Amino acid sequence: SQQGEEDPQALSIQEGENATMNCSYKTSINNLQWYRQNSGRGLVHLILIRSNEREKHSGRLRVTLDTSKKSSSLLITASRAADTASYFCATDGNNNNDMRFGAGTRLTVKP
Amino acid sequence: EAQVTQNPRYLITVTGKKLTVTCSQNMNHEYMSWYRQDPGLGLRQIYYSMNVEVTDKGDVPEGYKVSRKEKRNFPLILESPSPNQTSLYFCASSPPGYANEKLFFGSGTQLSVL
Numbered sequence: 001s002q003q004g005e006e007d008p009q010a011l012s013i014q015e016g017e018n019a020t021m022n023c024s025y026k027t028s029i030n031n032l033q034w035y036r037q038n039s040g041r042g043l044v045h046l047i048l049i050r051s052n053e054r055e056k057h058s059g060r061l062r063v064t065l066d067t068s069k070k071s072s073s074l075l076i077t078a079s080r081a082a083d084t085a086s087y088f089c090a091t092d093g094n095n096n097n098d099m100r101f102g103a104g105t106r107l108t109v110k111p
Numbered sequence: 112e113a114q115v116t117q118n119p120r121y122l123i124t125v126t127g128k129k130l131t132v133t134c135s136q137n138m139n140h141e142y143m144s145w146y147r148q149d150p151g152l153g154l155r156q157i158y159y160s161m162n163v164e165v166t167d168k169g170d171v172p173e174g175y176k177v178s179r180k181e182k183r184n185f186p187l188i189l190e191s192p193s194p195n196q197t198s199l200y201f202c203a204s205s206p207p208g209y210a211n212e213k214l215f216f217g218s219g220t221q222l223s224v225l
Contacts, residue, residue, distance in 0.1 A: 042216030
């Protein structure tokens with residue numbers, strides 16, 4: 001069963017705008033990760049945030065985590081056409097060593 | 112080049128014909144795992160391995176087998192494939208100490224079972 005659910009399912013913006021994607025999950029976690037996938041290719045790890053962290057930055061990426069609401073958000077600032085991809089959140093599962101992914105948000109950045 | 116290599120990239124087979132999808136990593140990673148990706152469902156974990164000779168079921172292990180006899184290899188075996196196993200499959204591994212974190216993914220295997 002899926003642990004994370006991304007929202008929205010699809011997002012279309014203009015280059016230069018910010019993109020925000022949300023992830024909600026159901027059970028307690030040790031960490032939450034965001035991955036990116038370009039059209040059917042392998043996923044690429046973007047950023048990891050641990051359950052005792054509230055915010056993390058990496059370049060143009062900003063991730064927040066609210067464990068009381070069981071939710072996370074990924075913000076991509078000053079988006080570029082090359083950011084067009086699907087973005088997935090992933091959490092550790094029931095026994096801490098397995099992993100569960102959401103269904104993803106499809107981001108389209110128009111030049 | 113550090114990478115996770117899956118083969119084949121595309122595979123078309125018929126129901127019941129045993130097949131193996133290979134996965135190899137050259138980064139000395141301990142944790143390896145297999146996922147299937149279906150439209151609208153994201154990635155679902157099939158099996159994972161914490162180290163040599165240690166494997167565990169993920170969310171959707173039915174119909175699949177794995178083995179981890181060497182650190183670098185983690186093949187996925189479908190003893191009797193069925194059409195509902197048509198999917199895009201990914202192998203992934205992670206650096207020592209990270210277990211199911213910061214995964215490196217292979218390029219994927221698109222499997223069609225007729």
